[in-house]
Amino acid sequence: MPFDLGDTVRLAADSTDPGGTLTNATGVTLTITLPDGTTATPAVTNPPAQTGKYSCDYVTTQAGRHSVRWLFTGPGSAYTDVFDVREAVPPLLFSLADAKKHLNIVSTADDDELRGWIESTTRAVEWFVGPVVRRTVTERHTFGCAPVRVLRQIPALSLVSVTAVLTGGVGYQVADLDLDGDTGEVQRKNGGLLTGPLIFTYTAGRTIIPANIRDGGKLILQHLWRTQRGSLRGPVIAGADDYAVTEPIPGLGYAIPNRALELLEPDRLPPGVA
Known part of the structure; x- marks a missing residue:
């Protein structure tokens, strides 16, 4: 899941010997390649608090994809990873609170995951009706x-x-x-x-978001949330679910429920406009 711009990201990697045993390294270098192509090399505490288990807290300063490379010497090993950072004001069709209310979610355990699905929902809605968020x-x-x-x-x-x-x-x-x-x-x-x-x-974008666009987005969010969590809540069966997709939509497959599409129809872009 992406981090918010300004978040502190805890980066971690293990140093092991050729046999796979955790071992403190003589030297450790952490290199972060930022979205603009520049690099950062934050200092890493060595030796670590726990043998072979290295970590470093990095405060994000740019939105976009970051690549991470750990390089250990004595013994030699390496580890690479990536993380993403949202733009400062990502386009969101509705708030986290509105999404949780619609989905009847009280817990905060899935907030970060749900925020990601709100971003996906916003992108899907704008595919049909053009920019919604300014x-x-x-x-x-x-x-x-x-x-x-x-x-x-x-x-x-x-x-x-x-x-x-x-x-x-x-x-x-x-x-x-x-x-x-x-x-x-x-x-x-x-x-x-x-x-x-x-x-x-x-x-x-739009100064005022019409109710049909907002509510169509909520139906898309509910569909995506339920289907991707099917193993926990049971499968969504077409014809038995008010939000089910009965036929694929060109370009989006089964991601958009028909009822949401009906709500978005009054504001759909003309053919050929994207």
Whole structure:
């Protein structure tokens, strides 16, 4: 499960001799490769409190995939691993408290796992209806002159900037542009052409999340939560479950229950829009 940005991650590895017996190493190096390609080499206590059992606490500073490599010498051994860190404000369709209320969960034991499923649910919902959670989008449009450019993520709330890709190219002031947020169409108010290539930075998402999108997401979450925990709660049988999937959905298979799809239908993106 991913960590929150700023969390302390406890990294651990065992040092063993060629026969597999835990042994303190003469030297130990821990190297963490961060998402931006830089590395960190935090100090590791040696000898450890327990023979051969090494650990180090690392405070995360970047979102993304981290790789971890332990290298022991005297005797020589190594261990590699990875961990993920969420962005500072990950897109979440609803809160952990709302999810637990819908699933009738009181315990806090599964909170971290459930948060991960909320992120997956949000991604699935946005596959159908476009951005729900507000976020800043930066995208490049490489074709030449055109009266209209169409942003790829809709609904779009506002333009932040429109700048030229090439040195000496033409950029535009957002006050001089008209944005149709529902279609993503951008055009000049004076009717002139937009000359590219251009980089559009804009805000996408929804100011108010409609009830059908929110509740459709809750049905998806409930379906995913129940099916992946089937060994504990029994299998979900199609036709016997109000949330069951009766046929696969192109691109998503059986991940989305039909009732959720029906709720999302009024806000589904037009064909060909992704």
